[in-house]
Amino acid sequence: MKKLIIALLFALPGLSMAAAPGVPLEKAGIDLRDQSSLQRGAQLFVNYCMGCHSVQYQRYNRMGRDIGLSDDQVRDNLMFVGDRIGDTMTIAMPKADAASWFGTPPPDLSVVSRSRGVDWLYSYLKGFYIDESRPFGMNNAVFPDVGMPHALWELEGLKRGITETVIDADGNESSKVVGYEMVKPGKLSAVEYDQAARDLTNFLAYTGEPVKLQRQQLGIWVLLFLGVLFIFAYLLKKEYWRDIH
Numbered sequence: 234m235k236k237l238i239i240a241l242l243f244a245l246p247g248l249s250m251a252a253a254p255g256v257p258l259e260k261a262g263i264d265l266r267d268q269s270s271l272q273r274g275a276q277l278f279v280n281y282c283m284g285c286h287s288v289q290y291q292r293y294n295r296m297g298r299d300i301g302l303s304d305d306q307v308r309d310n311l312m313f314v315g316d317r318i319g320d321t322m323t324i325a326m327p328k329a330d331a332a333s334w335f336g337t338p339p340p341d342l343s344v345v346s347r348s349r350g351v352d353w354l355y356s357y358l359k360g361f362y363i364d365e366s367r368p369f370g371m372n373n374a375v376f377p378d379v380g381m382p383h384a385l386w387e388l389e390g391l392k393r394g395i396t397e398t399v400i401d402a403d404g405n406e407s408s409k410v411v412g413y414e415m416v417k418p419g420k421l422s423a424v425e426y427d428q429a430a431r432d433l434t435n436f437l438a439y440t441g442e443p444v445k446l447q448r449q450q451l452g453i454w455v456l457l458f459l460g461v462l463f464i465f466a467y468l469l470k471k472e473y474w475r476d477i478h
């Protein structure tokens with residue numbers, strides 16, 4: 234048994250190294266309690282992402298309530314013609330067409346914050362750079378050869394990747410993006426774009442687990458309840474054992 238445990242411990246670092254991404258990820262630094270950030274994220278999402286991506290497990294009215302918007306505000310700002318307030322946030326793009334346009338159909342993003350992690354998402358939104366060899370002229374540092382165009386290029390601008398050639402242990406050469414150089418500035422400054430990427434990541438983190446905030450609040454009540462229950466359970470135990478000791 235001891236040997237087995239030691240063997241497992243030695244195997245652990247290997248596992249975590251195998252999962253390490255090529256480019257270091259930036260910390261997303263999101264705050265799920267920040268409702269104005271969630272509202273900005275939702276706005277960016279419906280304007281720039283929902284042309285291609287659905288969040289099919291999310292309903293407009295539920296989302297509105299969770300991020301602090303009334304049904305009317307959601308209707309006026311986040312919905313397009315044809316949707317009703319109780320509808321799920323689906324899209325009309327046929328999967329087969331999408332697959333032929335982009336190589337891969339745009340996946341539903343309901344739970345992408347959990348499959349990829351929030352730091353990955355934030356870095357992905359900041360990782361697009363010019364690469365003429367790609368169909369849309371863009372590549373991504375954290376998702377090499379991605380099939381998605383840079384949906385936020387008007388906001389961020391276009392940047393060139395500064396690459397470095399790396400040679401791995403087997404002598405294979407590959408190039409790795411180590412930094413960026415802005416070629417055509419966008420509507421937002423670098424700081425504003427970071428915030429936009431953070432807001433979008435925050436929104437996707439919220440859709441990945443809409444009950445997270447409630448769950449944490451509930452957890453506090455459960456602990457308080459257990460604390461009070463402990464006092465009574467202890468008193469009861471004393472009562473039961475009183476005549477025995």
Ligand code: HEC
Binds near residue numbers: 278284378385433
């Ligand atoms: C023009 C269509 C289009 C738009 C607009 C678009 N995407 Fe995509 N997106 C795609 C496609 C296609 C893929 C699949 C890429 C692949 O697998 O190579 C993708 C993949 C992704 C992924 C990776 C999912 C995964 O786990 O593999 C994320 C995250 C993502 N998009 C987020 C966004 C966000 C956020 C926006 C809005 C800012 C956005 N996308 C706008 C087409 C689009």
